[in-house]
Amino acid sequence: MLKKIPISQVRRGMFLSSIEGSWLNHSIWKLRFVINDEETLARVRSCGAAECWIDTSQGLDVESAPPVVQSVRAPAPTPTTGVRKSMGDELQNAANVLKRSRTAVNSLFAEARMGNAVNTSECKPLVDDIVESVDSNADALISLCRLKLADEYTYMHSVSVCALMVSLGRQLGLDEATCRDAGMAGLLHDLGKAAMPQDILNKPGKLTDDEFTIIKSHPAKGYEMLLESGVDNERVLDVARHHHERMDGTGYPDKLAADDVSLIARMSAVCDVYDAITSNRPYKAGWDPAESIARMASWQGHFDPTVLQMFVKTIGIYPVGSLVRMASGKLAVVVEQNTKKLTAPKVKVFFSTRSGMPLLPKLLDLADAQVQEKIVAREPAENWNFSYLNDLWSNHIP
Template sequence: MTTLKKIPTQSLRVGMYVDKFCGSWLQHPFWSKKVLVEDTKTLNTILQSSVAEVIIDVSKGLDVEAAAQSDVQASVEAPSEVEIAMAEVEAASASASAPSDRVIRASMADEVRRAQQIFRKGKQAVKDIFKDVRLGKAVETEGLQHLVNEMNLSLSRNPQALISVARIKSKDEYTYLHSVAVAALMVGMARLCDMSEEQVLEAGMAGLLHDMGKAVMPEAVLNKPGKLTDAEFAIMRSHPVEGHKLLLDWDGVPEAVLDVCLHHHEKMDGTGYPERLGGEGISQLARMGAICDVYDAITSNRPYKAGWDPAESLSRMASWQGHFDPVLFKLFVRMLGIYPVGSLVRLQSERLGVVIEQSGNSLLTPKVSVFYSARLKQALPITVIDLADEQETYRIISRESPEDWPFKHLDQLWLPN
């Protein structure tokens, strides 16, 4: 006799064992398709999702009749805690789930502050996942979908803030914040590619989990402050395969997420790894992942090197023939700007400044915080100029490498206090 029963999600009760969530993986809040509803928190999480039906296993948990019998003990007149929670969630989510064209635009400064909070939460979430993997514990991924949704909303309010904050990290934070940064960049690219809402979420999830294999790399190699030996480099090159193996053990991970994890180090000319795929043999999402992964890696401070300037990084990436999909790379540049936020630039007036915000009209006319005279070799009073302003006669004539100048903490010129 079968022990499996399909029931409406609203009939779920504490003590039941969910053998399967019906519907898309993105609709339910757990990586595993099987979960014991052992407390009201777990129950509320499922009820607050958009899953309409579940399959329960009555051999491992309560049957419908048993749960109904226990419910008799409660008053049928008063709403349950679950019903109250659901009513509150539905009321709160009515505006949160509104179409993106209704999202109110936010200033750069305001959205940067929200973006910093997103990255703090994201860092802790990825850190916890890595810790669970290393300890061989069941991985808790609750909240990752909500995190990607927050990124999507942030990019709706201001398309520059989140991807600009993504670059800011110390060498000690790199392992964890890199995954959050790549997720933010992937969500931004997916939006520019006019992908569906579900595909945007998958792109963000793929970014968050693309480096899961690093959780099983030796920490002495992963965080080594110097150059890796050939043997150590070979170990690190195994992380896409190891990450793919890990995710295969997690029930219901979308094929797109698995694909990006395994193939984000492939190159268009077929010289990448682990499978030496090339051209159209690499999925679009994996080609996007390759761009986002490399950009964040080379612009970030890492244990063995300081990050490059954003504009310099884009210039170098553009010169790597055969590495990236050229169409997607142009889209990536369009998203960041030719001079991304945080870039050090020289104006025709021989003044130096840091790009603090992009212009909606042209990639060549951002807002710049001017602070130094290259001719006089002295600091100037900080002045913000909008190169898109018709009254502004000066233009950017070159990008500058911060390594050639004695400046420290350039990001303070655009990050809010």
């Protein structure tokens, strides 16, 4: 029988079914388990929630729970101490991180394809580099990741999701260790694709039903590969297996109900899809970032709506690289976010729709009170043949 109790009454031997309130207001990642040791008990009691639900048919009730020693409250999350850099100042460092990442991830997948164990300790320096870049200016690395070539998608997608997971974790207020675990989980989430047939993985067209069935096996395969490699990080394993689960229970491989999908898996679902649909693939060009966010928001039952909302705060309503129409009728590309006002990023105006002619590019900070321009709409990039949009915001970073 389910029973709601104050979090202060939680004891060893109880079966924790759920935490009362939003996922964003407590620190428990995985639910539906028996509290069987002091460490777990301390974690539940200090999670930040006021009440929880226990299942007395699977564990002890309040009256029958054994007395325990009062545990020390867990320390508060440690805030990041890095100084935020401007987009321009961080772009070159982000480009260097991306170059190193390309080599490291290619090697990781090559080892996995040969059936060799994955050494996650060798991935840690890469995750550290990505965390440092994200903390300096998340837009820089995340935006450069989107420029990956179609034929390197499988490898660099992992780096992109790593960066997005760290950035989203920061936005959610998760502690340092959890953010780094989220980054590692993002880096390794698609490892199972190393075991997929390359001709199916890179097929320049729609997959057949049989081919799609094969591809859908990659989360379970990646989970198995990580276990066989001795990986015991619960968050990394969870994301590898469950990044394709959906809130309406139609995901794979386990068709989990929403209550059984952990917060970190919900995060990975959003980050994975966003990078996938904004990237160039062998069979399609990537969608505009702002258009991608709008489409994701329309997919009922796919994502946790609160996590998606926080993701939008992470990358902006108009992510870097988005094509937008100004009130004057001019077109601009978003070059940097304004974290205090998501509707007023920095943009580079470069084209007049009235004259149909390009303009000398001009940088505008829409948050500046002296600037009269404002964004009135997303502009579908497919309606124009601008081959130089990426150059406008990236300043030709190699």
